[in-house]
Amino acid sequence: MPFDFDDDLLCELTEAPGVPGYEDRVREIVRREFADSVDRVRSDAMGNVVGTIEGESDYAVAVAAHMDEIGFMVRHVTDEGFLQVDPLGGFDARVLRAQRVTVHTDGEDLTGVIGSVPPHTLTEEQREADDEVSDVYIDVGREGDAVAELVDVGDLVTLDQTTTRMGDRVTGKALDDRVCVLAMLEAARRIEEPAVTVHFAATVQEEVGLRGAEALGVDIDPDLAVALDVTVANDVPQIPDEADAVTRLGEGAAIKLKDSSVITNPKVTARLRDVAESEGIEHQTEVLPAGGTDTAGFQNSAGAKPVGALSIPTRYLHTVTETADGDDVDATIDLLTAFLESETGENDYTL
Structure with missing residues (x-):
């Protein structure tokens, strides 16, 4: 069965080299893909790339996925x-x-x-x-x-590893976090006239401390931020305790509740769930005991901000055989797109 997303683009993204601080080859791909889907593209001195779609209001949402690999x-x-x-x-x-x-x-x-x-x-x-x-x-x-x-x-x-299909799944290096860069690029292609301004940010240096996202939190200063990253799917025989699986392949996009760097805003999380349920999008929740994401980089770098996060369940993280389910990737793209298209800027995320 073919994937709904562009698996050729995923192969290009994952096979391109791009360690923290030297994401040049990935950045070129992102700029190319943004060219026909956003209103303007800019980059900064750290190498973050931001593609902006202007909305009907000044309310701004940042969507972030990191380009760097270990x-x-x-x-x-x-x-x-x-x-x-x-x-x-x-x-x-x-x-x-x-x-x-x-x-x-x-x-x-x-x-x-x-x-x-x-x-x-x-x-x-x-x-x-x-x-x-x-x-x-x-x-x-x-x-x-x-x-x-x-x-x-x-x-x-x-x-050195190629990316290849494995049944209904895809495996290779650097799915962390290029599969989420793909999801972000696909959402940017689908969204045409949002009610709010959306900044799609391909960030740098996440793997060494969320550095690009922290800088962008100040530079963009969004009203709302949603980060995309892979998360642990320990649904494998070596982890017999189901509670330690965190997420499972094939059960949909993961809506993050917490990791070691962030506790997501409960109102943002609730709206992500509501959108998923109303659109019939497969989803699961994520409680990650260790590890951080760009979500934390936006939460308080320019004052207190409401943040949410979507994760793509992935087995064997930080190896060359990272493995994700095609349906989970599609669900993440669908949920992100529906969430952004339904954001009016009038939701009260204060607690």
Whole structure:
């Protein structure tokens, strides 16, 4: 069954490299897609991109989804030609063994691998040691002198993975948060004459502290903000307690109640639920024990603001096999669009 959303665009977005602070290639795609769907596009000194659709009133709604993905920065090149790296974002070092990567240099993109020593030769101490990002060495298949000519400290590294369909689901790297960038772009295409002004914001540096959203909260100063991000779907055999699943694939868009960075406005949450129910859109609620999103970046950076958040349930977060359900993506796009089209600027979100 075909997806309602543009899966070719999703592949382009997710496969483009863009670590925090260096989201250039994703930014180019966003600008291109905004060109025919918004009234004006601007960017700032941090690299946030904002596409604005002018409404009938000055009441402004910000919609945010972040462009950056977790990655690395080269911190040292050994004499033998191996690269040591510093993380940009939160990695579980266990998933890095035997991964293929791309090293982005000034001259070209280089293929590299994170090597894993064969189990035959591990000492008992090595077997018992915990994996650490600081222990990662990247092999780019060249001798030391050649690597020194090609790679500099400060060059960037991303994990190398394509995005592909898997049944009714899609899997790949950087669905966090490019699948939500896709949802935002699709909503911008669908909305034509909103009652309120809508700022669609593709933000930067979320993975290192919600930095782009915090800056935009001041610059845009919206009356209402809704952030989009993926969320944990631990509906897998390794997590037997259903309470720890957080969300489940195939049960619709997730309306966030809280994470470790924000408690969403109850009135905004209630209206999201009301819109979902009146439009017959599949939805579920999300209580996330750990992790933050751009929602928090807008809540109080320019005074107290009402905020809400929609999440796309995703398995295996912060790996190269992140997996989302196509129906959940469609439901998120439908709910976001219906919420924005029904916003009049007259709702009282004060508590």
